[in-house]
Amino acid sequence: MxxxxxxxxxxxxxxxxxxxxxxxxxxxxxxxxxxxxxxxxxxxxxxxxTLDDLFLAVLRRRADEELKRLDRLLGGPQPLRALWRLSSHPGNALTTEFTALANHRKAIRAELAAYAERYREAQLEALTRGLAEAGTELPPEVSPAVLLVLTNALGRVLMMENAMGMNTRHAETLAFVEEVLQRYEGTSAPAKTSGR
Missing domain, CATH: 1.10.10.60 (Homeodomain-like)
Known part of the structure; x- marks a missing residue:
């Protein structure tokens, strides 16, 4: 209304x-x-x-904005770095809240899952195109889809742990991420999450 x-x-x-x-x-x-x-x-x-309608409106607004941003960010000269920044960005805290809410509300769960599937496919399409345009070759055993899931998972875990105040062994992990990014895309700003 x-x-x-x-x-x-x-x-x-x-x-x-x-x-x-x-x-x-x-x-x-x-x-x-x-x-x-x-x-x-x-x-x-x-x-x-209803309150669910309010939550759904917030979810849809942010999800639609992210889908629009995604193609532009991953279409640049360093798509792997862009994917890392997207995956480890503290803005994902809202997604974490919606995930927790989805445990209790079926309508939220269904909508979140639908957007997550669309987002994942859009990420994969943009990443695959970005890697091809940048001339970045991955090892044969690492497909763009596997790289996408691993990057998203690692970024999200580090971001959530940081939010809780946990950062044990993050420095080593971030150094490894930076080494991989440098190997495939050259030097840029260091890989980081919202915390230490």
């Missing part, structure tokens, strides 16, 4: 996202969002019939 481009609707989405990032998805409720946005709770329900 309400128009997609309404300033109030966008404010409600911004408030919800901020609460999820600062306090976790459990902090999000119709009354809390209304109070933070300085509107009546009925107005939140005017734009979003």
């Amino acid at each position: 309400g128009t997609e481009s309404s300033k109030t609707r966008l404010l409600l989405l911004d408030v919800t996202e901020r609460l999820m990032l600062e306090e976790g998805y459990a902090a999000v409720g119709v009354r809390r969002v209304a109070r933070e946005a300085e509107v009546a709770p009925a107005l939140v329900l005017y734009y979003f019939r």
